Amino acid sequence: MQNQMMPVPFYEDTVVLVGRDNEPMVAMRAIVNNMGMDWPTQYVKLTEKFSSTVGEIPTVGEDGKMRGMVCLPLRKLPAWLYSISPNKVKPELRYKITRYQEECDDALWDYWSKGSVTRFAALNVSQQIALSRHRVALLKELYRTRDAGVRAALHEQLAHTSLQLGLSVPELKTIGNADPLPDACLKSLWDALEILDRRGERYNHAPWLSGKIYLKLPHLEVLFKKNGIKLIFDAKMRHAMKLSTQPKFVSTGPKGSSIEDKTIRCWIFEGPLKTEPAILNLSSI
Structure with a gap:
């Protein structure tokens, strides 16, 4: 040949x-x-x-x-x-x-x-077991994964596998949770900082005119309580803060505080925040 x-x-x-x-x-x-x-x-x-x-x-x-x-x-x-x-x-x-x-x-x-190629007319026992295990693995991965794009791809594979096994296809929204839109989740934080701005409360620990934003969460919690603002930094909020683009999240770590005149652990952003006029100016302190 x-x-x-x-x-x-x-x-x-x-x-x-x-x-x-x-x-x-x-x-x-x-x-x-x-x-x-x-x-x-x-x-x-x-x-x-x-x-x-x-x-x-x-x-x-x-x-x-x-x-x-x-x-x-x-x-x-x-x-x-x-x-x-x-x-x-x-x-x-x-x-x-x-x-x-x-x-x-x-x-x-x-x-x-x-x-010619012999095609299987039906799944044999070993194939059914392999597909069932794969389906369970996909379900577990979907439950853990929060990225919307990855979840969509996994659900497509789950649908294909489920149909081959003759099983129903669960809706994507019933399996775990996708990441919330960070802008929507963060709106309550930016609104809270706007209130602090209007009341003359200093919360940005970055040097004056540095273009940076240093947020010390325990300090913010004290200011929120003082000003009657109900907002907590739970896991959902912290995750959304890491996805922030305006201002852009940089990292968390030690920085010198312009308010406390010492090194503090804080959340570091690059500003300024781009919002509609009169809503929030994070660099104004």
């Missing part, structure tokens, strides 16, 4: 076989890309662990042009596949990697030996 590329359908992907001296070889870049992994990293891994068998093979594509493809013998493919730990990749990739590990080499051998 000549060194010719043979595209093989595998679910929604295409894997490429290359025939060399009557031995099936797998074009590795295509399979790595299909699985959502980084090709340069996997290329180094392939050349280190499979140096005696991996190699670049000149192939003739469907367009008649010659190409060099990094290939691994099909018999070695399971060893490479199972060197990848699904628990060490992004949650949205775990199911796909598990599916490649369990089915890809069989599908490619069927194509090589029979000229």
Whole structure:
């Protein structure tokens, strides 16, 4: 058999076989890309662990042009596949990697030996167990994750897995919580500081005209109580403060206080805050 590329359908992907001296070889870049992994990293891994068998093979594509493809013998493919730990990749990739590990080499051998790919008509017991475990892992990850983009990707994978198992798809909003919009959450804080501004209370511990904002939370709590402001720095508020962009959150740590004339631990922002006129001017103290 000549060194010719043979595209093989595998679910929604295409894997490429290359025939060399009557031995099936797998074009590795295509399979790595299909699985959502980084090709340069996997290329180094392939050349280190499979140096005696991996190699670049000149192939003739469907367009008649010659190409060099990094290939691994099909018999070695399971060893490479199972060197990848699904628990060490992004949650949205775990199911796909598990599916490649369990089915890809069989599908490619069927194509090589029979000229067609055998598709499973129904999930066998081991596949159902693997999918069920993956579904539980997705649910746990969704419950922990607060980033909206990651949650959307995880929920898409959960929907796909649930449908394969014949189970209902829980609504995203019922699983854990996404991050609140920081601007909405912080409005109560900025409003409270506006009240302190109007009453002449000093709360910014940064040097005058420095363009910085140093907030000492225990000091603010005292000022809030004194001025009848009901606001607490709970976990939700602190998390929102770290996401602040106007003013921009920098870090927390020790800084010299222009109010107490000593080093204090404070929240550090870069100002000024951009708001509508007369709402708040954090640099005015």
